[in-house]
Amino acid sequence: MENQEKKTFYITTPIYYPSDRLHIGHTYCTVAADTMARYKRLQGYEVMFLTGTDEHGQKIEDKAKEAGVTPKEFVDNIVEGPRGVLDLWKLMNISNDRFIRTTDDYHELSVQKIFKKLYEKGDIYKGKYVGKYCKPCESFWTETQLVDGKCPDCGRPVVDAEEEAYFFRLSKYAGRIQDLLENTDFLQPRSRVHEMVNNFIKPGLEDLCVSRTSFSWGVPVDFDPKHVVYVWIDALSNYINALGYENGKYHDFDKFWPADVHFVGKEIVRFHSIIWPAILMALDLPLPKHVYGHGWLLLDGGKMSKSKGNVVDPYVLAERYGVDALRYFLLREFPFGSDGNFSNEALINRINIDLANDLGNLLSRSVSMVEKYFGGTLPAEREADPMDEDLVGMISSLRAKYEEQMEQYAFQNALTEVFKVISRTNKYIDETAPWALGKDESKKARLASVLYNLLESLRVCGALLSPFMPQSAEKIAEQIGASKEEMSYESAGRYGVLPADVTVHKGATLFPRIDLQKELAELEAQHAAKEPQLPKYEGVATLIDIEQFGKVDLRVAQIKECVSVKRAKKLLKLQLDDGFAGGRQVVSGIAPWYKPEDLIGKKVIIAANLQPVKLCGEESSGMILATDLPDGNVQVIFVDDSVPNGSKLR
Ligand code: MSP
Numbered sequence: 001m002e003n004q005e006k007k008t009f010y011i012t013t014p015i016y017y018p019s020d021r022l023h024i025g026h027t028y029c030t031v032a033a034d035t036m037a038r039y040k041r042l043q044g045y046e047v048m049f050l051t052g053t054d055e056h057g058q059k060i061e062d063k064a065k066e067a068g069v070t071p072k073e074f075v076d077n078i079v080e081g082p083r084g085v086l087d088l089w090k091l092m093n094i095s096n097d098r099f100i101r102t103t104d105d106y107h108e109l110s111v112q113k114i115f116k117k118l119y120e121k122g123d124i125y126k127g128k129y130v131g132k133y134c135k136p137c138e139s140f141w142t143e144t145q146l147v148d149g150k151c152p153d154c155g156r157p158v159v160d161a162e163e164e165a166y167f168f169r170l171s172k173y174a175g176r177i178q179d180l181l182e183n184t185d186f187l188q189p190r191s192r193v194h195e196m197v198n199n200f201i202k203p204g205l206e207d208l209c210v211s212r213t214s215f216s217w218g219v220p221v222d223f224d225p226k227h228v229v230y231v232w233i234d235a236l237s238n239y240i241n242a243l244g245y246e247n248g249k250y251h252d253f254d255k256f257w258p259a260d261v262h263f264v265g266k267e268i269v270r271f272h273s274i275i276w277p278a279i280l281m282a283l284d285l286p287l288p289k290h291v292y293g294h295g296w297l298l299l300d301g302g303k304m305s306k307s308k309g310n311v312v313d314p315y316v317l318a319e320r321y322g323v324d325a326l327r328y329f330l331l332r333e334f335p336f337g338s339d340g341n342f343s344n345e346a347l348i349n350r351i352n353i354d355l356a357n358d359l360g361n362l363l364s365r366s367v368s369m370v371e372k373y374f375g376g377t378l379p380a381e382r383e384a385d386p387m388d389e390d391l392v393g394m395i396s397s398l399r400a401k402y403e404e405q406m407e408q409y410a411f412q413n414a415l416t417e418v419f420k421v422i423s424r425t426n427k428y429i430d431e432t433a434p435w436a437l438g439k440d441e442s443k444k445a446r447l448a449s450v451l452y453n454l455l456e457s458l459r460v461c462g463a464l465l466s467p468f469m470p471q472s473a474e475k476i477a478e479q480i481g482a483s484k485e486e487m488s489y490e491s492a493g494r495y496g497v498l499p500a501d502v503t504v505h506k507g508a509t510l511f512p513r514i515d516l517q518k519e520l521a522e523l524e525a526q527h528a529a530k531e532p533q534l535p536k537y538e539g540v541a542t543l544i545d546i547e548q549f550g551k552v553d554l555r556v557a558q559i560k561e562c563v564s565v566k567r568a569k570k571l572l573k574l575q576l577d578d579g580f581a582g583g584r585q586v587v588s589g590i591a592p593w594y595k596p597e598d599l600i601g602k603k604v605i606i607a608a609n610l611q612p613v614k615l616c617g618e619e620s621s622g623m624i625l626a627t628d629l630p631d632g633n634v635q636v637i638f639v640d641d642s643v644p645n646g647s648k649l650r
Pocket residue numbers: 013014015016017018024025026028029054235236238264265266267268295296297298304
């Protein structure tokens with residue numbers, strides 16, 4: 001490669017929604033992309049590794065409102081704030097070259113220009129978006145999103161409605177996209193092609209709604225500013241905008257586009273393998289070489305949620321077990337293309353067996369023996385033996401096998417190949433019994449050969465593990481006395497690179513063993529104690545004066561009866577004694593957290609002068625006060641029994 005222009009490699013992750021803190025599932029794809037980026041750099045490529053955040057849309061707007069801050073303040077906190085997205089990538093040793101936020105000025109400018117270009121070309125046109133509308137929530141829903149024909153958020157009836165919107169002529173590109181998916185290796189793994197073609201293309205691709213007027217947190221369409229660009233043109237174009245497409249911020253579009261690969265989770269494969277190529281075709285731009293749809297990390301076979309007993313906070317995991325161990329586990333435990341079950345137990349087992357036992361022990365035994373028998377520096381005399389051939393052969397051919405797997409993004413298989421050599425090397429120690437050779441003065445040259453082979457195995461394995469575990473690879477190099485050059489990709493393809501009289505430096509244990517039972521018990525105890533977590537947002541709502549506050553009539557009321565509401569899983573119907581004759585009925589969305597029988601007799605606070613509403617057909621006069629807990633649960637505010645029913649709060 002020296003005499004040619006440097007080859008380039010452009011890799012991306014999806015841009016993450018900063019609507020909540022990221023969990024280990026989000027970390028998975030970023031670690032995989034980072035490993036690929038490091039691998040390509042090791043091979044000598046000039047790499048562009050892009051990640052970022054997808055910050056617009058109704059959900060963020062709603063969450064910000066709930067937190068009483070502006071949408072920008074809300075996303076800034078999750079992206080740049082303490083323990084936010086940027087902090088997490090730093091902690092995980094993510095080597096991205098660029099980070100794009102869809103609220104960056106240059107990105108917004110590009111989105112507007114792309115939208116206009118497509119409009120002028122006739123690939124975007126104005127039409128009507130028809131759907132179901134919930135007036136109180138101001139939200140559009142599709143038929144399939146409704147719950148029992150009602151608004152999935154509040155349970156109230158919806159009406160047929162339409163709003164003016166712009167559409168992208170996706171249907172026009174159906175034939176070309178089908179051809180791309182079926183007849184090229186654009187979408188990987190191959191198993192995902194069938195679903196895309198049969199479920200989405202064959203039934204007929206409809207044009208795509210690409211603007212909205214029902215919310216405002218988005219990039220305005222500059223020639224029709226009551227519209228904001230809706231989701232996919234904004235989100236997907238980040239991959240070209242981050243290279244300077246239609247903006248003056250960067251200037252390496254020609255150098256890096258088309259991307260070599262977009263890594264994406266399986267649920268967004270559809271957008272990346274159908275909508276994205278269609279947008280690029282409409283813009284007359286080359287298509288990315290590959291889209292790789294990886295699987296999901298699951299908890300007990302289901303979606304990740306914080307309430308299931310396993311710790312999924314990447315901060316906690318990295319701090320407890322080390323960044324490299326966590327990175328290794330993610331890519332070793334699960335085949336990248338398929339779903340996998342995450343558990344703390346599997347993680348600890350991997351650390352103990354592969355890292356502490358197989359790799360860590362090999363390193364410490366090898367270095368210790370060089371120190372013990374030769375004072376740390378091997379002598380130059382050698383005595384080879386036919387019994388070395390198998391190991392030496394494996395060391396020499398490892399890089400080719402590893403590369404074959406890495407080129408297919410088969411991280412798990414690449415690691416398996418490396419660990420086959422590590423196991424073989426441990427077996428070689430048993431076969432050659434260096435401790436016996438060490439007792440015999442005439443066997444010194446033979447012993448030196450054996451120990452040299454151990455160090456060579458560690459060198460090649462360490463170099464090839466470096467994209468996965470960068471810090472540990474450096475420690476291995478340091479302990480076995482290998483220089484940067486000796487750890488290079490080129491050197492990893494050969495046996496016999498370390499100098500004959502290499503000097504080792506014993507260091508700390510790479511991966512300490514973890515007591516599985518003790519650790520699981522500790523995690524369990526922590527979980528039960530509900531580890532204090534950061535509040536979601538510390539800002540308070542917009543200031544009001546005392547007069548405005550006085551308008552809210554807060555009262556103490558006692559729950560007399562409580563039953564669940566048919567056809568509304570979230571709702572409970574409560575009869576309250578509010579100090580007035582007859583009492584009142586309130587319907588509250590607390591069913592996921594309370595059983596009716598646990599509430600009867602309890603005293604609560606109600607907002608007593610709220611306009612009565614009907615929720616799922618039941619009259620509700622007022623609202624029970626409750627709070628969101630950091631773990632996602634809801635807690636009703638209970639009042640001491642001594643406070644009379646009907647007491648007014650002030
Ligand atoms: N903003 C969009 C992507 C736009 S890309 C132009 C988005 N964001 S997301 O934050 O919801 O998800 C980001 C990525 O995280 C997706 O690829 C998704 O598949 C991945 N994951 C979220 N939970 C996951 C697991 N439990 N396991 C593995 N990946 C998962 O979608």
